[in-house]
Every structure is written in structure tokens, then in C-alpha cells.
Amino acid sequence: MPSFRFPPSPRAEFRASIRRHRLRRIALAVTVGAAAAALVACVTPSSSSRPPLTLVPKVDIGRFVGDWYVIAVIPTFLEKDAYDAKESYRLEPDGSIDVTFTYRKGSFESEQKQLKSHAFVQNDAGNTWGIQFIWPFKADYRISYVADDYSATVITREKRDHVWIMSRTKTMPEAELQRLIDLAVKQGYDAAEIVRVPQR
Numbered sequence: 001m002p003s004f005r006f007p008p009s010p011r012a013e014f015r016a017s018i019r020r021h022r023l024r025r026i027a028l029a030v031t032v033g034a035a036a037a038a039l040v041a042c043v044t045p046s047s048s049s050r051p052p053l054t055l056v057p058k059v060d061i062g063r064f065v066g067d068w069y070v071i072a073v074i075p076t077f078l079e080k081d082a083y084d085a086k087e088s089y090r091l092e093p094d095g096s097i098d099v100t101f102t103y104r105k106g107s108f109e110s111e112q113k114q115l116k117s118h119a120f121v122q123n124d125a126g127n128t129w130g131i132q133f134i135w136p137f138k139a140d141y142r143i144s145y146v147a148d149d150y151s152a153t154v155i156t157r158e159k160r161d162h163v164w165i166m167s168r169t170k171t172m173p174e175a176e177l178q179r180l181i182d183l184a185v186k187q188g189y190d191a192a193e194i195v196r197v198p199q200r
Contacts, residue, residue, distance in 0.1 A: 050158075050160065050188050051188075052158070053142055053144055053156050053158060053187055053188075054144060054187060055125070055127040055128065055142055055143060055144055056125075056127045056143050056144065056145060056146050057125060057127075058125050058126065058127070059125065059126035059127050059143050059146060060126070060150075061091060061097075061121060061126050062091065063150045064089070064126070064143075064146065064150060064153070065089040065090060065091045065097060066088070066089060066168070067086060067087070067088050067168065068086065068087045068088075068089070068153065068166035068167070068168065069085070069086050069166060069167050069168070069169065069170045069199055070082070070085035070086065070087065070164055070165075070166050070197045071165050071166060071167050071171075071172045071177060071196065071197060071199070072164075072165040072177060072180075072181065072194050072195065072196050072197060073085070073162070073163065073164050073165065073194065073195060073197055074161065074162045074163045074189065074193045074194055074195070075162070075195065076162055078115065079103070081105060081106050082103040082104070082105065082197060083103065083104040083105070083106070083107060083108050083110065083197070083198045083199075083200075084102070084103060084104050084108065084112070084198070084199060084200060085101070085102070085103040085197045085199075086101070086102050086103070087099065087100075087101055087164075087166065088100040088101075088102070089119070095121065096118055096119065096120050096121075097118065097119035097120075097121070097129070098116075098118060098119075099116065099117045099118060099119050099131065100114060100115070100116055101114070101115040101116075101117070102114050102115075108198070108200050115133075117131050117132060117133045118131075118132045119131050119132070119141065120132065120138065126143075127142060127143045128141070128142050128143075129141040129142075129143075139157075140157045140158055140159070141155060141157070142155065142156045142157060142158070143155060143156075144156040144183070144184075144187055145180065145183055150168070151167065151168050151169075152165075152166065152167050152168070152172065152176065152180065153165075153166050154166075154180050154183055154184060156184065156187055156189075160187070160188045160189050163184050163187075163189050163194065165177065165180045165181065165184070165194075170199040170200070171199065177196075181194055
């Protein structure tokens with residue numbers, strides 16, 4: 001005889017819907033938690049006994065803002081496999097800095113993505129910033145080098161976990177890039193972890 005199954009009752013359908021909703025909330029919480037953990041890792045100071053970073057004695061913020069192309073980097077989890085990476089800084093009337101990071105994930109043909117954050121200059125020298133993605137956390141950002149003509153810069157962190165070598169143009173002479181990588185190594189970074197960012 002053919003089997004016959006009664007359709008689920010409204011109460012059973014309601015309970016199933018609640019279970020699906022709970023599962024979606026759990027999945028979302030896990031995703032957000034992982035992102036928050038990564039952010040806190042970027043913000044939390046290092047407990048190591050490394051000597052302090054050497055920083056630019058004085059940064060002219062008005063000259064420093066503008067577009068910077070990322071030439072080489074020890075990337076954050078968001079920057080891995082980034083193409084056409086660019087940081088854009090815009091000085092706000094209150095002295096804070098609007099930050100826009102644009103990039104393509106995985107190839108030049110990928111859709112351009114954008115991340116927004118805000119920076120706060122934390123000393124009179126202008127060489128130490130706090131980058132805020134989520135209130136109230138501020139990620140460490142230190143300017144260890146800027147060219148006399150503000151054409152290139154090296155951004156470091158006390159934890160020596162990430163570094164950014166950036167230029168006003170999409171290309172940098174090989175000798176200059178190697179010099180800036182050597183500068184990062186002298187600050188305590190591992191040259192083997194620094195990767196080049198494809199620019200076109």
C-alpha cells in the first residue's frame with residue numbers, strides 16, 4: 001500500500017522555523033566573534049621586551065594625507081591576497097583623519113572593495129596614530145619613515161605583526177623598495193613575511 005504522511009502541523013512548522021533562526025544567529029555570532037578577535041589582536045599591545053620603534057621625528061600631517069599605494073606589506077587578515085591596494089587619508093576639520101582602504105580580492109578583475117575607518121593623531125610629533133574601525137578600539141599605527149618629498153612611507157606597529165610600505169605611485173624602484181624592506185628589518189620585522197602587493 002502506498003504510504004501516506006500527514007503534513008506537518010503549524011506548531012511543528014513554527015518550531016522548525018525557530019530552530020533555523022537560532023542556527024542563523026549562532027553562525028552570525030561566530031563570524032562576528034572571529035572578526036572581533038582578529039581586531040582585538042591588532043589592538044592589544046605586545047608584552048614582548050622589544051625596544052621601541054624608531055619613528056619620524058616630525059610628520060607634516062597636511063603633506064602626509066592623500067593617496068598611498070601599498071607596495072609591500074605583512075598583511076592583516078583582511079588584506080591577504082589583495083590587489084590594487086590603496087590607502088586614502090583625508091584630514092577632517094576637527095583634526096581627525098578619514099581613512100578609506102580600497103582593494104581587489106584575488107585578482108585585478110575582481111570587484112573593488114572598500115573599507116572605512118577613522119584615524120586620530122596621538123602626539124604632537126604626528127608620528128603615532130590610532131586607527132578606529134570599531135568604537136572604542138584603536139589599532140596601533142606608527143610612521144617609521146617618510147621620504148623628504150613625502151613620496152614614500154613605512155608604517156609599523158609595536159607588535160611587529162604588520163607593516164606597510166607605501167608610495168604615492170603604483171610602482172617603486174626595486175632598489176628603493178629593498179632599502180625600505182631593510183629599514184623594516186632593522187625595526188625588528190622578518191623580511192620573509194613581507195609580501196609584494198600587485199598594482200596595475
